[in-house]
Amino acid sequence: MDYGKVLLITIITFALGVLVLPSTLSIFAGEHYWYNLSGTENDVPCVKCHADVYEELQLSAHKNLKCEDCHRANKSITYASVSGSYTNVTPGKEAHAASCVACMMCHQINASQESKVPGPYAGGFNITIFGVSSPYNYSNSTHTGLYEAHNALVAHAIAKANNSTLLLDSTEACLACHANVDIRMNFNVSTGMEIYTSHEILGYDTTTGFNESQIVIDDLRITDFKVITEVKGT
């Protein structure tokens, strides 16, 4: 390619650039195009930044929910808002635009901390048996959750969530089953047991009609642990 052609391409590119560029180069295009927040609902388009979340929601059982139904719905939080006009502004207190949300805020008993769309109660868990507390009500006298197989997962998710970067409360545990998330789990399982026995003499048993003796278990230990890795998702 000769220099003439290179020069021609450079000129064309420059010309196009001149056409599409504004008269003055903005440092940050659109930065003076302010959204009008005086509507009755949230006027900031969350989806602009969270398009991936929006796309997931369209495939989700929560597809009829709006962002603010969960993320601006905590009764204990005052979010920044404009009501009707800019003369009626409520500055955010605990949160400005949105708050992270725990599943149980909507799905606890009565969902009393959810201000917009309370979800059905996810009853049948018990975290107190693991000595864990939560701001949300997991159980009551009817919905004891004492036999739930995943109580440990839920309780430990809560315990780990405190003072960490994990999602709030038991949210990871909920998502593990109810969302299309990838999970890698290491199950440390026993594959056997050791039993130590001896005999004891009981005396005459009128039921069996014998001077009874029996094998007694002196000790029983769960043994032969091995780690099995399970992977959910891709």
Next chain:
Amino acid sequence: MRSWSIALILIVISAGMLLSNVDVVSIFKGSHYVTDVSRSDNDVNCTACHKSVAKEMEITRTLGGPHSDLSCESCHRFNNSTVTQFAVANESGAFPGKEAHAAYVPRCLDCHGGNGVLITNRFGQTVYAPPARAFNQTPIPNYTAHKQLFEYCKQLGDENLACLACHSNYSVNLSFKYHYSLSYVLSNWNFTSFTPNGIRVYSVNVSKQSKFSGKHVFLPLNKINCSKCHENIYLGLINGIHAPIYWYLSWKKSNWTAYNLWDDRRYHGIGIYDSSTGDYIINTSWINNTYCAQCHYNLNVNSTAAYNGLVHCAEKVSCLTCHGTGKPYDPYDVIGTGNQSSNKIGHRQLLNELNEVNNNYPRMYHADVCMGCHKASIHATVSCGWCHNKGSVSVDVYSEPDGRVYVW
């Protein structure tokens, strides 16, 4: 030219990345893709996280084991008195779980207790889970074999371990501790001395292979081998103690009407004559679960728990179970009158004394007493008359798997 091509390729790749990329990468991909649980069935896929359990259930199906026809929900979302309501969402609405949300760890006896239950299998059919007698009783009667194992596991908080020990691929290491030998002296068919000696420790290692814990590989009943855990008993049988009385004699007691496995009315097994030792040895191929069941799950003797449908696998027995007074194999007159009139009732008298309420000759020694004489009869070092005429002999009998007996 080459540099232009590379530049063009890079531009195309960059453009493609820009087009496919999202503005902000989600912190937890998929966290907003919530599963729809509104259908009537369980919509959460258990095996997404529990693939290893699913693989074990596949092995169960390959083996044709029990529970082959069951789904996760059949057991783990089984409504009963323990869990009256799991969380359910369907066309009628959403209903919170009560005692459990998604699943619970069932007790085997939730289905196999009481009189059994009807459950729904993975084909939608209603099937019957029979009771595991007599573990379905409170208290569990003393005749029930494995009672102590069950109760100990229950005390630990996981009674299922006892069930899994036999019925699954869960490995078991056992250490049995019992008397090393028993010495007794008879005089005219009465005990004048009775002394258990020492301690024998016998260890058994039943290692099983499994994809996961082995708890979901449910073995077909014909794959459960009593001898695996009770190896000392198995070897005791081979060594001529525990139960097999195999000295061949053609004479049979005429009023012993029931027949054993080998169509023989007198012996627990017909020995094979070994010309090199002059001994009779048992055919080891006969020692299998069917052999064990002849005594421990006896459907022919009407006083047994098995006959009365009170046990599901095995019961504790004594020689007296079949050979006690009035039982089908009552040994009255078994050796004839001999030279003393007491011989006619000698065996019966001895067995009755063995089980006398006020005598401390517990069940665990009964077989040793019987085997002491009957094993000794093969290599008697005293004259026949000491037993057959007088019912008087001194015996040292060594517990399983040893099998040695000394008489004088």
